[in-house]
Amino acid sequence: MGGAVLPLVIGSVGVLLLFQILLHLRRGASVQGVVVVITGASSGIGRECARVFHAAGARLVLCGRDTARLQEVVQELSGNSGDGQRQTFAPSTVVFDLAKADSVGKAAEEILKCYGHVDVLINNAGISYRGNILDTHMSVQRDVMETNYFGPISLTQALLPSMVQRRSGHIVVISSIQGKISIPYRSAYAASKHAIQAYFDCLRAEIGHLGIPVTVVSPGYVRTNLSVNAVTGDGSTYGVMDKTTASGWDPRDVAHAVLKAVHLKSKDVVLAGPLPTVAIYLRTLWPALFFKLMASRARKEEKRKDE
Ligand SMILES: NC(=O)C1=CN([C@@H]2O[C@H](COP(=O)(O)OP(=O)(O)OC[C@H]3O[C@@H](n4cnc5c(N)ncnc54)[C@H](OP(=O)(O)O)[C@@H]3O)[C@@H](O)[C@H]2O)C=CC1
Numbered sequence: 076m077g078g079a080v081l082p083l084v085i086g087s088v089g090v091l092l093l094f095q096i097l098l099h100l101r102r103g104a105s106v107q108g109v110v111v112v113i114t115g116a117s118s119g120i121g122r123e124c125a126r127v128f129h130a131a132g133a134r135l136v137l138c139g140r141d142t143a144r145l146q147e148v149v150q151e152l153s154g155n156s157g158d159g160q161r162q163t164f165a166p167s168t169v170v171f172d173l174a175k176a177d178s179v180g181k182a183a184e185e186i187l188k189c190y191g192h193v194d195v196l197i198n199n200a201g202i203s204y205r206g207n208i209l210d211t212h213m214s215v216q217r218d219v220m221e222t223n224y225f226g227p228i229s230l231t232q233a234l235l236p237s238m239v240q241r242r243s244g245h246i247v248v249i250s251s252i253q254g255k256i257s258i259p260y261r262s263a264y265a266a267s268k269h270a271i272q273a274y275f276d277c278l279r280a281e282i283g284h285l286g287i288p289v290t291v292v293s294p295g296y297v298r299t300n301l302s303v304n305a306v307t308g309d310g311s312t313y314g315v316m317d318k319t320t321a322s323g324w325d326p327r328d329v330a331h332a333v334l335k336a337v338h339l340k341s342k343d344v345v346l347a348g349p350l351p352t353v354a355i356y357l358r359t360l361w362p363a364l365f366f367k368l369m370a371s372r373a374r375k376e377e378k379r380k381d382e
Pocket residue numbers: 114115116117118119120121138139140141144171172173174175199200201202203222249250251252293294295296297298299300301302304320323
């Protein structure tokens with residue numbers, strides 16, 4: 076009888092410890108006072124990240140193009156002092172357009188002035204696209220690349236030297252399942268997300284040993300305004316809330332997953348259901364079948380448009 080008690084006590088203490096660790100992870104105590112920069116903080120995933128990181132005690136620098144919409148987020152967060160268990164901070168804002176190459180350097184200087192350094196950069200801002208390649212202006216292909224690829228990598232490269240100097244920092248990028256597989260009528264978007272994945276995989280290998288982790292987060296569909304704001308082949312706004320978007324993940328869950336990824340210093344996180352996950356493996360292991368499925372998907376979508 077006595078022999079069974081000790082393992083039971085050790086087991087219970089172990090479970091209790093594990094519970095405490097999980098609780099600690101959920102609370103995100105690791106970002107208390109940490110300087111977190113979020114691009115695209117005015118809506119969708121970025122706005123939810125702002126809420127979640129603010130509640131976890133981060134000192135935020137929120138970025139976007141629209142002063143009024145950013146101020147709305149600041150107002151909301153400033154009036155919300157969290158659960159009272161930790162100190163929260165009123166966010167700072169920096170307004171700039173990632174697609175304007177000459178504005179990013181100046182914005183990085185402004186960001187650094189807020190707290191003197193950056194602990195976590197979350198490259199979240201982005202735009203999607205709808206269109207077939209034959210009818211898409213080259214200017215659209217370039218514009219999507221500016222916002223989704225050149226903008227984030229310019230900002231990253233402008234902030235990196237200060238992280239390297241301090242031997243401290245963390246770079247996060249919100250990519251997409253479409254950074255891993257390409258689906259028809261998304262050429263500009265999928266290409267920009269593949270480019271982002273490749274760039275940050277290279278960066279991870281180059282700077283990991285300096286104590287600066289790189290996290291690529293690849294969500295599936297998320298319930299935001301991404302499809303509404305998407306650009307079409309002639310440069311006009313798509314303006315439609317797609318069913319896939321409307322029935323996607325709650326952006327709050329994505330934001331919590333980003334916080335967890337920061338805490339765990341995860342390298343590559345896929346946030347999607349089984350089908351997209353199978354598709355990623357299929358693309359590598361049985362590409363011929365994957366290409367066939369995508370071609371059939373393209374024909375079906377073409378037919379739907381013709382009806
Ligand atoms: N929703 C989804 O299904 C998925 C989204 N993602 C990715 O998540 C990220 C966030 O998108 P999501 O929240 O869904 O979409 P939203 O359209 O809701 O948000 C996009 C954000 O990006 C900002 N933004 C867009 N263009 C620029 C620019 N040129 N310069 C600066 N900021 C810009 C917008 O700010 P403002 O317009 O105020 O300037 C806005 O805050 C994107 O990178 C997207 O690719 C990935 C997978 C799935």
